[in-house]
Amino acid sequence: MRVGVIGINYKSSKLNIREVLAKTAHAQMPTAIDTSAGFSYVLLVTCNRTEIYFSSDDLSATHCELLKVLRKDIDIPFEHFLYSYFGAECFMHLAKVTAGVDSVIFGESEIQRQVKKAYEVACTSQKLPSCMHYMFQKALKIAKAVRSQFPMAMQGATLEAVVMDLYHAFFSKVVSTSVLFIGNSEINRKMITHMKAKGVDHICLATRAPQVAEAFCQKYQLRLLPWEHLSLWPQFHMVVCGTNQKDYLIHKRQALYFDEPARVIPTSLIIDLSMPRSVEPSLGLHPQISLFNIEEMNALITQKQKIKRQDASAIDTMILDMSKRYHASFALKQHRMSPCAISS
Numbered sequence: 248m249r250v251g252v253i254g255i256n257y258k259s260s261k262l263n264i265r266e267v268l269a270k271t272a273h274a275q276m277p278t279a280i281d282t283s284a285g286f287s288y289v290l291l292v293t294c295n296r297t298e299i300y301f302s303s304d305d306l307s308a309t310h311c312e313l314l315k316v317l318r319k320d321i322d323i324p325f326e327h328f329l330y331s332y333f334g335a336e337c338f339m340h341l342a343k344v345t346a347g348v349d350s351v352i353f354g355e356s357e358i359q360r361q362v363k364k365a366y367e368v369a370c371t372s373q374k375l376p377s378c379m380h381y382m383f384q385k386a387l388k389i390a391k392a393v394r395s396q397f398p399m400a401m402q403g404a405t406l407e408a409v410v411m412d413l414y415h416a417f418f419s420k421v422v423s424t425s426v427l428f429i430g431n432s433e434i435n436r437k438m439i440t441h442m443k444a445k446g447v448d449h450i451c452l453a454t455r456a457p458q459v460a461e462a463f464c465q466k467y468q469l470r471l472l473p474w475e476h477l478s479l480w481p482q483f484h485m486v487v488c489g490t491n492q493k494d495y496l497i498h499k500r501q502a503l504y505f506d507e508p509a510r511v512i513p514t515s516l517i518i519d520l521s522m523p524r525s526v527e528p529s530l531g532l533h534p535q536i537s538l539f540n541i542e543e544m545n546a547l548i549t550q551k552q553k554i555k556r557q558d559a560s561a562i563d564t565m566i567l568d569m570s571k572r573y574h575a576s577f578a579l580k581q582h583r584m585s586p587c588a589i590s591s
Contacts, residue, residue: 248378248577251306251333252340252484253313254291254298260328261543266523269297270493271320277372289369291344293361294522295351295543300341302379306333338382339570346390348562349510351545352404353552354397357434359390385573389566397535397562404552406434407441410487410518411546414447417516418484425513426448427472427483429497430490431460434520438487440540443467453477485516488525491503498525499533518544 255268269292276290276299285310288301303309310331316324327361340349345362347355366383369375369521383443426447428435431454437449453472454460464471479503480486488497497517517538519526524540531538539547 248334248338248384248574249304249306249376250300250302250337250378250382251310251331252298252300252337253310253329253331254296254318254326255325255330256296256298256349257542257545259323259330262540264323264325264328264499265295265474267296267321267323268274268317268325270448270523271317272297272299273493275316275319283355287369288374289360289365289375289379289383291365292522293358294520296344297522298344300337300379300382301318302414324363335570335574338386338574339567341382341386342389342566342570343563345386345568346393346562348393348566349576351548352406353559354394355405356394357437359387360389360433381573381577389573392569393562393565396565397558404548405441406520406548407546409437410438411441411445412547413516413518414442414485416490421484423449425451425483426483426485427451427453427480429453429486429488429525430521431456431463431587432491433491435487435489436463438466438489440470441589451483453480471590481514485518486526487513487518487520487544490519490525492521492525493523495525495527499527499529523545 255265257265272290272292276288286301286303288299290302299313301313302308313328341362342348346361346375347353347358350358362383366387369379389498414426424447426442426449428439428450431452436454437451442450446470448468450467451470451472452460452464453474453476455474457471457473460471463469477496479499480497486497491498497519515537517526517536519531519538519540522541526538526540530536530539573583
């Protein structure tokens with residue numbers, strides 16, 4: 248199967264390297280390589296990984312070309328943080344990613360939606376070859392089968408639960424705690440729904456497209472903060488960023504009395520789940536502000552998470568078996584699969 252992947256994730260690198268790769272991939276991939284010349288790709292960017300799945304007649308040459316593209320805007324060594332898989336191993340990797348067994352939160356369902364969305368975006372902008380369609384469609388099918396077969400094992404610690412733990416730790420003695428969510432993302436909606444179910448009432452949502460979020464806000468009785476008033480974030484006790492933005496949205500200069508540590512400011516907890524980051528890291532230096540980025544949230548999730556070893560092993564075996572069967576099935580049909588021939 249003429250497919251490959253080049254990527255970086257939370258296991259292979261630190262946050263700052265992943266952030267640089269995510270920005271570069273977003274900026275360079277749409278224009279850097281001519282997709283009409285027998286090359287196609289699917290770009291998957293999440294808070295914990297950036298992966299480029301690709302297909303071409305010469306996978307090695309394309310792999311080298313992708314490295315050149317990434318090097319254009321990166322002036323620090325990064326190649327040793329990357330991983331690459333080809334053919335059946337690429338298929339297997341995508342199946343594990345889609346099923347959530349390669350995630351910080353074992354079995355998370357959000358990654359399945361993100362993989363599907365990345366695939367759909369590529370379908371609208373490129374003419375993907377049969378092997379790419381086959382690989383993504385079957386990976387999604389494998390993920391669905393795994394979740395159906397192991398429903399309990401796929402319900403580990405959740406990001407929503409960890410965020411709620413932090414909320415209780417910081418605000419157990421605060422009356423009428425106000426929370427600002429920045430971004431109408433799926434993960435923010437999940438956390439808002441969870442917090443509302445736990446009795447958190449004073450929640451505000453800031454989004455670039457308020458008309459899209461209007462029904463959601465009405466359902467959960469949320470206030471909408473106009474995007475142009477985002478600098479008012481210091482008025483909230485807790486701020487959660489889960490949005491896609493190239494530059495920082497939350498800056499040190501916006502914090503009232505930042506250079507006067509003795510002055511009390513409302514905000515004491517900021518959680519930045521964005522990739523690239525939305526919060527200026529230096530905000531975490533303020534003595535009254537605790538700033539958690541996605542890497543630090545991952546560490547809290549790992550502490551909280553408990554997975555039955557036998558279930559994890561059985562899930563790996565299931566993914567391996569299904570991937571092998573689907574790959575073998577594709578190989579049998581290779582004479583009908585053009586231009587993607589099979590490479591063993």
